[in-house]
Amino acid sequence: MKAALIQLNVSDDPARNLAGTVAMVRDAADQGATFVLTPEVTNCMSTNRAHQRDVLQHEGDDVTLVALQDVAREKSIWLLIGSLGLKTDDADGRFANRSFLIGPDGQIMARYDKVHMFDVDIDATESYRESAGYRPGDKAVIAQTPFGKIGMSICYDMRFPLLYQALAEAGADILTMPAAFSPVTGAAHWHTLLRARAIETGCFVLAPAQTGEHASDAHKTRNTYGHSLAVAPWGEVLLDAGESPGVYLFEMDLDRIADARRRVPSLANRRDFAAP
Template identity: 45%
Template sequence: MTFKAAAIQMCSGVDPEKNAVEMEKLIREAAANGAVYVQTPEMTGAIQKDRAALRAVLKDEDTDIIATTAARLAKELGIYVHVGSTAIARDDGKIANRGFLFAPDGQRICTYDKIHMFDVDLDNGESWRESAAYEPGTNARVATLPLASFGFAICYDVRFPSLFRTEAVAGAEVLTVPAAFTRQTGEAHWEVLLRARAIENGAFVIAAAQAGVHEDERETFGHSIIVDPWGKVLAVAGGAGAEIIYAEIDPSAAAAARGKIPNLKNARDFKLDTVKAASSAGGEAA
């Protein structure tokens, strides 16, 4: 059975309530156009560099405005709503970068906390230390829905192929990568990484992204994308603000791709040997 998926691109600001209003408008538009699975980007609730300001607006998952709005819309519209992620106050006082998946009855199916923290030093002095604010997740997750089996990841997770391989081996036919990629890394790596994850796992990839210049002055790459299991780009957005992209998803295409190239089944365990060559300077090593 095929289904219509939508990836919502946003340019979230610092106010979760305003972002919730924008998210609702876009989800309603996607549902009106026939989408039964709708994904929003990483940090849908707020893009906020100032950690103190971010903490000031944090809620737990039961009262967070993004999560509660998504649950309400899923029930009202009768669709699956996947909040790519939003910042959530944990019971232990730490912050989670947490995604949510809601069913058409409004019930929460599952959550996923981003595992890999974006701690990097890029060119031109651009540095990020996500681990200074967020507690990393520890569990990969696959959710089997009537539509298909979905595997979860968030943004920087895309650079860790073993996460996606684990989910694909567990049956995921659709791999999800909501993101807020920087412009610098997005221009270099965004599409090639996502197409690689699709190809090597024989799975669809759906990646809703943040796009444009945000209130906190950071810039994200956008170009939300949907890729099929053969690596073909089915839909892609631009790089400057809100947009919705759509694609028809046929889960049987994942089985077909894996049948042609059964690398998930052909993978073998192996041992690693390291060899140190003798120095070539001045003859044999003493």
């Protein structure tokens, strides 16, 4: 099957971002992709909580979600919206970082809220506290499609292999890892982590990413690593999108899943053990 990763460079203005995202999804479908994936925070790149309260919406009101549902229906494609920043009704006012799988009829087939929050101090000048603005999810999610089962995740999740072991043991064939990765950690770890998750599980790993310097009127500029990646179950990189925004297509032979797992049946060989 033909799939496409959409690499974006979004600003902190959801309305400004939407037209370009919709155009890229349409372009991917017009080039023959039947499964299209966008990155983490497709609607808005911002760490300014006051600004997010002004521009983010609840799921039922989110214009980006509605527009992308319409495109999926118009083009009869499966569409993974890597994630949207969304308001919640939580008492502490924190947002949700939520991924959506949209079916060819435009309906929401699955939702996943990011479990692992990016709370890190990368160096003296770059630190993040995602949990200050977003509340973590607590549930792993698998979605059924005609071409296989999709295990959903978001960005920092990829550093926690037990999540993907659980998804693969529950039947996942494809692991989605949309991201907005730091350039520092991206250069050091991105390719290694994604290839490792594919090899460990015998799954395809699909990781659409944000890239470049992100325009902002409300907070300091942020940069992301890019390099949207598609990795085969044996660990080969099928696609590396580099650093430019755009539509990146690739072929996905799903027979390779069974072949990789036959050659190294690590899922079947796993044993329980007592912790030290």
